[in-house]
Amino acid sequence: MNNFIFENATKVYFGEGCVNEYLACLLKQYGDTVLLAYGGGSIKRNGIYDEVTAILEKAGKKIVEFSGIMANPTYAKVQEGAQLAKENHVDIILAIGGGSVMDCCKAVSLASRYEGDIWNDFWMHPGVINFKPLPLGVIVTVAGTGSECNGGAVITNEEKKIKTGRDYPQCNPQFALMDPTYTYSVPVKQMISGGFDILSHIMETYFSGPNENNVSDDIMEALMKSVIFNLRAAIKNPQDYTARSNLMWASTMAENRIIKMGKKCDFECHNIEHQLGAYTDCNHGCGLAVLHPIYYRHIYKAGLSKFVKFAGNVWGIATEGKSAEEIALAGINALANFIKEIGLPTTLRELGITDKNLLKEIADSCGISAGSYKTMTHEEILMILNECFE
Amino acid sequence: MNNFIFENATKVYFGEGCVNEYLACLLKQYGDTVLLAYGGGSIKRNGIYDEVTAILEKAGKKIVEFSGIMANPTYAKVQEGAQLAKENHVDIILAIGGGSVMDCCKAVSLASRYEGDIWNDFWMHPGVINFKPLPLGVIVTVAGTGSECNGGAVITNEEKKIKTGRDYPQCNPQFALMDPTYTYSVPVKQMISGGFDILSHIMETYFSGPNENNVSDDIMEALMKSVIFNLRAAIKNPQDYTARSNLMWASTMAENRIIKMGKKCDFECHNIEHQLGAYTDCNHGCGLAVLHPIYYRHIYKAGLSKFVKFAGNVWGIATEGKSAEEIALAGINALANFIKEIGLPTTLRELGITDKNLLKEIADSCGISAGSYKTMTHEEILMILNECFE
Numbered sequence: 001m002n003n004f005i006f007e008n009a010t011k012v013y014f015g016e017g018c019v020n021e022y023l024a025c026l027l028k029q030y031g032d033t034v035l036l037a038y039g040g041g042s043i044k045r046n047g048i049y050d051e052v053t054a055i056l057e058k059a060g061k062k063i064v065e066f067s068g069i070m071a072n073p074t075y076a077k078v079q080e081g082a083q084l085a086k087e088n089h090v091d092i093i094l095a096i097g098g099g100s101v102m103d104c105c106k107a108v109s110l111a112s113r114y115e116g117d118i119w120n121d122f123w124m125h126p127g128v129i130n131f132k133p134l135p136l137g138v139i140v141t142v143a144g145t146g147s148e149c150n151g152g153a154v155i156t157n158e159e160k161k162i163k164t165g166r167d168y169p170q171c172n173p174q175f176a177l178m179d180p181t182y183t184y185s186v187p188v189k190q191m192i193s194g195g196f197d198i199l200s201h202i203m204e205t206y207f208s209g210p211n212e213n214n215v216s217d218d219i220m221e222a223l224m225k226s227v228i229f230n231l232r233a234a235i236k237n238p239q240d241y242t243a244r245s246n247l248m249w250a251s252t253m254a255e256n257r258i259i260k261m262g263k264k265c266d267f268e269c270h271n272i273e274h275q276l277g278a279y280t281d282c283n284h285g286c287g288l289a290v291l292h293p294i295y296y297r298h299i300y301k302a303g304l305s306k307f308v309k310f311a312g313n314v315w316g317i318a319t320e321g322k323s324a325e326e327i328a329l330a331g332i333n334a335l336a337n338f339i340k341e342i343g344l345p346t347t348l349r350e351l352g353i354t355d356k357n358l359l360k361e362i363a364d365s366c367g368i369s370a371g372s373y374k375t376m377t378h379e380e381i382l383m384i385l386n387e388c389f390e
Numbered sequence: 391m392n393n394f395i396f397e398n399a400t401k402v403y404f405g406e407g408c409v410n411e412y413l414a415c416l417l418k419q420y421g422d423t424v425l426l427a428y429g430g431g432s433i434k435r436n437g438i439y440d441e442v443t444a445i446l447e448k449a450g451k452k453i454v455e456f457s458g459i460m461a462n463p464t465y466a467k468v469q470e471g472a473q474l475a476k477e478n479h480v481d482i483i484l485a486i487g488g489g490s491v492m493d494c495c496k497a498v499s500l501a502s503r504y505e506g507d508i509w510n511d512f513w514m515h516p517g518v519i520n521f522k523p524l525p526l527g528v529i530v531t532v533a534g535t536g537s538e539c540n541g542g543a544v545i546t547n548e549e550k551k552i553k554t555g556r557d558y559p560q561c562n563p564q565f566a567l568m569d570p571t572y573t574y575s576v577p578v579k580q581m582i583s584g585g586f587d588i589l590s591h592i593m594e595t596y597f598s599g600p601n602e603n604n605v606s607d608d609i610m611e612a613l614m615k616s617v618i619f620n621l622r623a624a625i626k627n628p629q630d631y632t633a634r635s636n637l638m639w640a641s642t643m644a645e646n647r648i649i650k651m652g653k654k655c656d657f658e659c660h661n662i663e664h665q666l667g668a669y670t671d672c673n674h675g676c677g678l679a680v681l682h683p684i685y686y687r688h689i690y691k692a693g694l695s696k697f698v699k700f701a702g703n704v705w706g707i708a709t710e711g712k713s714a715e716e717i718a719l720a721g722i723n724a725l726a727n728f729i730k731e732i733g734l735p736t737t738l739r740e741l742g743i744t745d746k747n748l749l750k751e752i753a754d755s756c757g758i759s760a761g762s763y764k765t766m767t768h769e770e771i772l773m774i775l776n777e778c779f780e
Binding site: 002003004005007009011012014015016017018180212213216221225226229230245246250253258261262 | 391392393394395396397398399400401402403404405406407408570602603604605606608609611612613615616619620623632633635636639640643648651652
């Protein structure tokens with residue numbers, strides 16, 4: 001097992017009714033002005049907005065609204081939020097939503113307490129945070145990114161066409177309220193792409209060195225099987241509380257740093273998808289679904305024993321009479337079949353990318369992961385994107 | 391999944407060389423006086439004492455020694471440590487050892503900042519900690535209790551013949567330094583009983599309600615298989631770094647609260663073993679090994695589907711042509727065979743308990759777990775102890 005440091009300061013309140021039970025009490029230790037942050041307004045349609053604002057008003061809080069946070073949140077939106085927070089002397093940010101809202105608010109929590117350019121000082125390059133970011137609490141409404149229990153934030157700089165993320169422990173939310181019933185109203189398509197994002201986070205950690213017996217890998221196999229099982233159950237019945245609870249907690253477990261312990265982590269598919277997103281604004285989970293099987297067919301020979309393990313332990317592929325390569329490919333095919341079964345796209349064309357000429361520019365803009373079994377080149381990423389095209 | 395609250399504030403530094411790399415830096419934020427706590431002196435024989443004191447001296451720290459912490463630490467020992475900490479105006483406790491040393495020091499961290507009787511106010515009854523305990527850092531030398539990442543402390547009141555534990559998040563260590571090579575010199579017998587303690591923590595959580603599909607159960611199956619595999623590997627070669635790393639991290643994962651999320655937790659075997667320990671001072675892991683299979687034969691019918699899952703998913707028991715009861719019992723037998731295989735005791739007589747008349751008094755003193763599949767009575771606990779006798 002590689003050496004590691006683990007910390008996670010976020011306090012989680014999980015289960016039906018948790019917002020009503022704990023929110024007012026949690027906000028007592030902060031000042032009166034709350035930056036209420038959310039996305040496109042779905043929380044107004046499903047009643048969460050009314051529930052939360054009633055709690056805030058009863059608690060005597062002053063609400064400053066910061067709405068319209070988009071999927072793939074932009075640096076411009078971060079600056080807008082920071083400006084609002086500064087002008088209104090906000091005491092705490094309360095973010096309601098999924099990964100985009102949470103990520104945007106983590107960046108706001110830094111930018112509102114920092115005079116310089118956070119994009120340059122903390123996203124383009126790793127920075128040192130020697131100040132206290134504005135406190136952040138989150139109410140999770142979508143299971144996917146697991147952003148509620150880490151300090152990671154993926155931000156898109158539209159001007160520079162770069163979408164990139166950093167994880168600063170100082171940006172971990174102070175608290176996360178997670179009510180699985182809040183995810184019931186998420187459109188099924190979005191639930192599925194969120195579910196695939198969870199699976200992707202686990203796979204990108206699992207398929208990385210060191211290649212040795214590691215309890216983190218064992219935990220990941222359990223998590224992958226759970227996500228596959230519960231995503232199928234939730235598609236069948238979106239109001240299956242047990243399935244939605246398991247998906248919600250698995251999304252946290254995939255990104256609360258636990259499974260990364262002792263691992264290098266790959267995240268090359270995330271690197272490529274981030275650039276697809278920066279150029280085309282495609283859905284994150286859908287982009288990952290297109291990329292994963294094709295990326296894995298490019299690297300599996302370099303991590304053969306792990307792909308054999310994946311096939312047997314996660315997908316139950318029978319191994320008798322098959323070569324290691326055949327077993328590994330059968331596992332990747334099982335993943336590809338699952339992607340089709342749950343209705344995710346399998347080509348870039350389905351994501352709305354029609355201009356094949358764009359692919360070279362996208363490939364050249366991708367980061368190269370140091371943790372992959374096989375280190376990519378921009379040429380090989382272009383090959384992958386071409387194979388993904390249709 | 392049952393509703394839950396999760397928090398874990400301990401920061402972990404894991405891997406070979408971590409003490410040398412991080413200890414001095416970690417202590418910088420505390421004052422100069424360190425209560426250096428340890429057990430019977432094995433750290434003087436294996437060189438850890440010299441390594442740590444050299445680091446403390448170089449950092450200009452004043453060392454107050456608190457040694458001789460026994461297995462099953464007593465309330466009297468806690469009071470001794472608190473007295474030392476108060477008299478010497480200690481700024482931080484540095485505990486070096488396994489569960490006994492860490493547990494004792496958590497109680498010291500409370501007692502040295504509290505004027506009342508901590509046994510009565512925090513152990514006999516759950517208390518409210520509205521003060522800041524003395525900070526505690528730990529250096530782990532034995533894998534077993536997982537005490538490094540929780541606020542739990544099991545203390546024995548010799549006078550009252552009660553051994554009991556409570557978990558207060560405020561007692562979580564500030565930091566835990568975990569170097570797997572520090573566990574190399576642990577005698578093999580103690581390594582094995584520590585390994586079984588890990589397995590017991592996981593089983594006592596796994597075999598509890600609610601009986602539903604729960605990702606925490608899936609994670610536990612992965613952890614159990616990992617402990618079984620790596621304990622065998624470490625017995626074969628005690629200096630197998632990978633095996634010792636996995637055991638060490640699995641012990642943390644079993645008790646850092648993660649696997650308890652959404653679960654009731656049983657811990658009836660721990661309740662019974664604690665009273666065995668209070669009356670006989672027997673080794674904790676050995677006591678658990680004697681109890682587990684017999685306790686499970688008493689409760690398995692009430693949790694049949696879970697015992698079937700345990701047999702198949704943890705022990706690989708073939709299920710074809712067998713009834714659910716047969717499969718469940720085969721799983722319990724596999725556990726019993728593993729206990730024999732690794733050389734743990736199977737009777738109370740082997741633990742040095744020769745007076746059968748004592749058993750009724752022990753049984754009557756046991757706590758009753760509310761989370762078990764089948765709630766015990768003191769009569770049934772006595773039946774179990776009688777069956778364990780020889």
